[in-house]
């Protein structure tokens with residue numbers, strides 16, 4: 001288990017769901033890992049569970065000063081980053097007609113602006129040959145009702161991954177995006193929808209997945225670990241869909 005031996009990885013939003021599962025996988029592959037999030041108790045709990053090699057930093061990715069402080073902490077700890085997994089994100093779903101400026105700004109500030117400036121501000125600390133993975137969504141390329149702002153924030157990430165893959169190629173830094181379909185994580189519980197609405201949504205979604213189930217965080221973590229490792233040394237500027245086939249959307 002040495003795919004990431006001696007690598008330093010930063011995972012934004014690593015106290016829960018896909019980020020936490022990826023932190024487990026990175027550590028199992030020999031990396032040192034820094035995780036972030038906004039909830040201190042959840043970060044402390046995750047770091048306790050992850051054990052040696054894991055560090056937690058409280059940092060709201062929507063706040064550029066907190067990104068600066070995160071970069072400074074990682075610099076003081078390790079003075080380099082080999083793997084940057086930009087994963088922190090929120091979901092809110094509403095019809096275009098009822099969108100508010102506050103919802104729009106909140107989603108874009110976390111999912112896109114935060115991701116953008118995390119990449120921008122970590123660039124000086126990224127090793128040549130580093131791997132950057134942006135956590136997008138099939139919402140970036142599908143037309144699910146109520147996902148206009150969320151999907152837009154993720155489509156912007158896909159674009160960023162492609163542009164960054166060209167800008168950073170001279171430093172042999174690879175940049176890819178990963179686009180999951182429905183994955184069983186705490187994210188839906190944070191949308192503000194009540195439990196029965198979530199169950200109704202999840203049931204309808206499950207029926208649409210050809211494999212008839214939600215994915216699990218560790219499945220996404222294994223894909224991210226592959227992209228982070230030298231096994232993916234010739235892969236950059238690509239988007240990897242992991243969705244049980246839902247995006248195929250067979251006509252019959």
Ligand SMILES: NC(=O)c1ccc[n+]([C@@H]2O[C@H](COP(=O)([O-])OP(=O)(O)OC[C@H]3O[C@@H](n4cnc5c(N)ncnc54)[C@H](OP(=O)(O)O)[C@@H]3O)[C@@H](O)[C@H]2O)c1
Pocket residue numbers: 012013014015016017018019036037038039040042059060061062087088089090091110114135136137138179180181182183184185186187190
């Ligand atoms: N689950 C799915 O079906 C699915 C599908 C496609 C894409 N995704 C994407 O996958 C990523 C991870 O989500 P998840 O499903 O694993 O959900 P999750 O368990 O809710 O994890 C989200 C993580 O992001 C952190 N986060 C949220 N806002 C943040 C902020 N402003 N600053 C710093 N950290 C922040 C959360 O920590 P705090 O709560 O402590 O801030 C948490 O660690 C997201 O980008 C999401 O859009 C999920």
